[in-house]
Amino acid sequence: MRKKGRGLVFLFGATLLGVWMSSCQNLSSAALGYVNRDSIETDDQQESVPTPKPLLLDKWDSLQRNQIHFVVDTVRKIDIKTQKKMLKDSLKQEFDKKPKHVFLTFDDGPLVGSAAIDSLAKAKDIKVSVFLVGKHANSGKARKRDLAKYENNPLIACYNHSYTHAHNRYTYFYSNPATAFDDFEKNENDLNLKHKIVRLPGRNIWIYDDVRKIDLQSGSSTADLLFANGYKVYGWDVEWRINSLTGVPVQALETVFGKMKSFLNYKSSMTPNNVVLLMHDDMFQTKKGQELLGQLIDNLKKENYQFEFMEDYPIKY
Ligand SMILES: [Zn+2]
Numbered sequence: 001m002r003k004k005g006r007g008l009v010f011l012f013g014a015t016l017l018g019v020w021m022s023s024c025q026n027l028s029s030a031a032l033g034y035v036n037r038d039s040i041e042t043d044d045q046q047e048s049v050p051t052p053k054p055l056l057l058d059k060w061d062s063l064q065r066n067q068i069h070f071v072v073d074t075v076r077k078i079d080i081k082t083q084k085k086m087l088k089d090s091l092k093q094e095f096d097k098k099p100k101h102v103f104l105t106f107d108d109g110p111l112v113g114s115a116a117i118d119s120l121a122k123a124k125d126i127k128v129s130v131f132l133v134g135k136h137a138n139s140g141k142a143r144k145r146d147l148a149k150y151e152n153n154p155l156i157a158c159y160n161h162s163y164t165h166a167h168n169r170y171t172y173f174y175s176n177p178a179t180a181f182d183d184f185e186k187n188e189n190d191l192n193l194k195h196k197i198v199r200l201p202g203r204n205i206w207i208y209d210d211v212r213k214i215d216l217q218s219g220s221s222t223a224d225l226l227f228a229n230g231y232k233v234y235g236w237d238v239e240w241r242i243n244s245l246t247g248v249p250v251q252a253l254e255t256v257f258g259k260m261k262s263f264l265n266y267k268s269s270m271t272p273n274n275v276v277l278l279m280h281d282d283m284f285q286t287k288k289g290q291e292l293l294g295q296l297i298d299n300l301k302k303e304n305y306q307f308e309f310m311e312d313y314p315i316k317y
């Protein structure tokens with residue numbers, strides 16, 4: 001089935017739109033298991049500024065200009081605008097006949113909260129992707145146990161989020177791509193990671209196959225270096241934040257679920273019919289946070305979305 005309509009998907013492959021840019025803020029103390037988000041370096045304040053989502057119309061206009069070799073139908077005497085709309089509608093209909101795929105990704109583990117993610121993946125029988133930080137894994141026995149749970153759970157795929165998490169000083173970290181690269185390599189060796197799949201701390205950068213989508217130039221050289229050495233770099237379409245200590249969501253469950261649905265229905269994620277959700281392990285250290293995650297998973301299941309590993313991204317037809 002994946003081979004069918006490959007050309008169709010290709011048309012969308014380079015439409016790098018609709019990506020919510022926000023920071024992959026993080027923790028410096030894995031042992032504490034919470035994030036002091038105010039501790040982020042000032043030179044990275046720009047990270048939390050979201051980019052405006054392009055209008056659907058803009059996307060399709062761009063798609064038609066750049067990607068679709070539009071052939072004007074002069075026989076039926078239908079105006080070009082109508083023809084373009086018909087083409088757009090027919091493409092959307094084709095995609096809607098196919099399954100839709102969700103990628104639940106959790107960054108910064110192992111942390112307090114990782115054990116709950118491990119349990120939920122099993123209880124709900126869904127695939128989950130985790131982007132790990134070696135420094136956190138080596139911060140104590142409890143985190144080592146969390147890591148072992150991840151490693152022993154076939155429903156969890158472990159990927160690379162750097163060893164030090166840039167010490168949360170992103171601009172400085174990425175100013176030297178060679179040392180940043182070494183940090184990812186150290187993480188891969190230390191955690192014995194099997195896949196060359198990374199997510200950059202503090203950056204929503206995508207570089208894989210023929211796709212290159214950069215949110216901030218700082219980080220792009222490191223990402224290019226990783227890609228040149230066989231790594232795939234993945235960002236995210238939608239981010240969910242929950243206060244790690246109180247379990248109070250920053251974005252309501254309904255908001256995040258609605259956004260994921262909208263991205264899938266309107267084909268506005270990085271790849272049509274695929275949506276990548278970013279979360280952080282420490283969000284699920286409270287019962288309240290864990291219940292919210294369970295509810296989100298149930299909602300996604302009711303839509304018959306398929307849960308996938310990042311190593312299979314993007315799912316094409
Ligand atoms: Zn992170």
